Amino acid sequence: xxxxxxxxxxxxxxxxxxxxxxxxxxxxxxxxxxxxxxxxxxxxxxxxxxxxxxxxxxxxxxxxxxxxxxxxxxxxxxxxxxxxxxxxxxxxxxxxxxxxxxxxxxxxxxxxxxxxxxxxxxxxxxxxxxxxxxxxxxxxxxxxxxxxxxxxxxxxxxxxxxxxxxxxxxxxxxxxxxxxxxxxxxxxxxxxxxxxxxxxxxxxxxxxxxxxxxxxxxxxxxxxxxxxxxxxxxxxxxxxxxxxxxxxxxxxxxxxx
Numbered sequence: 001x002x003x004x005x006x007x008x009x010x011x012x013x014x015x016x017x018x019x020x021x022x023x024x025x026x027x028x029x030x031x032x033x034x035x036x037x038x039x040x041x042x043x044x045x046x047x048x049x050x051x052x053x054x055x056x057x058x059x060x061x062x063x064x065x066x067x068x069x070x071x072x073x074x075x076x077x078x079x080x081x082x083x084x085x086x087x088x089x090x091x092x093x094x095x096x097x098x099x100x101x102x103x104x105x106x107x108x109x110x111x112x113x114x115x116x117x118x119x120x121x122x123x124x125x126x127x128x129x130x131x132x133x134x135x136x137x138x139x140x141x142x143x144x145x146x147x148x149x150x151x152x153x154x155x156x157x158x159x160x161x162x163x164x165x166x167x168x169x170x171x172x173x174x175x176x177x178x179x180x181x182x183x184x185x186x187x188x189x190x191x192x193x194x195x196x197x198x199x200x201x202x203x204x205x206x207x208x209x210x211x212x213x214x215x216x217x218x219x220x221x222x223x224x225x226x227x228x229x230x231x232x233x234x235x236x237x238x239x240x241x242x243x244x245x246x247x248x249x250x251x252x253x254x255x256x257x
Contacts, residue, residue, distance in 0.1 A: 004102065004143060004256070005031045005237075007031065031068070054073055091107065107124060110167030111167045128180060129180050152190070154169075
């Protein structure tokens with residue numbers, strides 16, 4: 001069994017005690033972190049390594065940043081999404097773990113729309129689609145996990161009408177997410193929980209969103225066919241969101257046999 005989690009921690013240094021406590025209680029094998037908000041040299045690598053984790057980081061000062069923690073060695077680490085050498089935002093990292101290729105990604109938010117940020121989001125998604133095609137051609141089972149900043153359907157947002165013009169729900173964003181899935185990838189949570197419900201992974205800090213359960217489902221796992229064949233479970237762990245000094249996201253897990 002291999003248990004993989006993804007979590008946008010919204011500053012790993014600010015949430016380090018929360019993250020460490022959760023790692024000890026949840027016992028994942030691999031953790032994909034997003035929005036670590038620090039450069040590589042400021043990431044708490046020593047603290048994680050002292051706790052038995054292998055670490056790979058692709059950081060950026062004050063913004064973005066992704067990382068992979070693993071109980072098993074990390075091989076063939078690749079930092080940066082291919083397709084645009086001028087893109088300096090730290091939003092993608094991948095590594096091989098026990099024969100599985102695993103990526104942590106932080107897809108651009110894209111707001112406001114229309115505008116340059118939205119165009120960057122769409123361009124980044126097209127690069128991700130191209131890269132996924134390359135991964136499929138390599139015939140290595142893979143998992144793309146992270147904060148996609150996409151609500152795939154109206155069922156994934158507490159107020160569909162109110163969010164209809166947001167970049168997370170715009171038809172252009174959703175269409176590219178569907179195109180990515182239609183390459184043959186499985187969206188793990190939806191595959192195992194097809195029934196509609198308030199299955200959220202993000203709750204804003206404003207307007208009492210958390211106590212009112214006004215959330216969004218924007219953190220996802222997409223699995224290649226060979227990885228999807230091994231999928232046993234996918235669940236959202238809401239516990240960390242209710243703690244003091246919590247991230248506005250909460251972890252989501254998959255379990256592979």
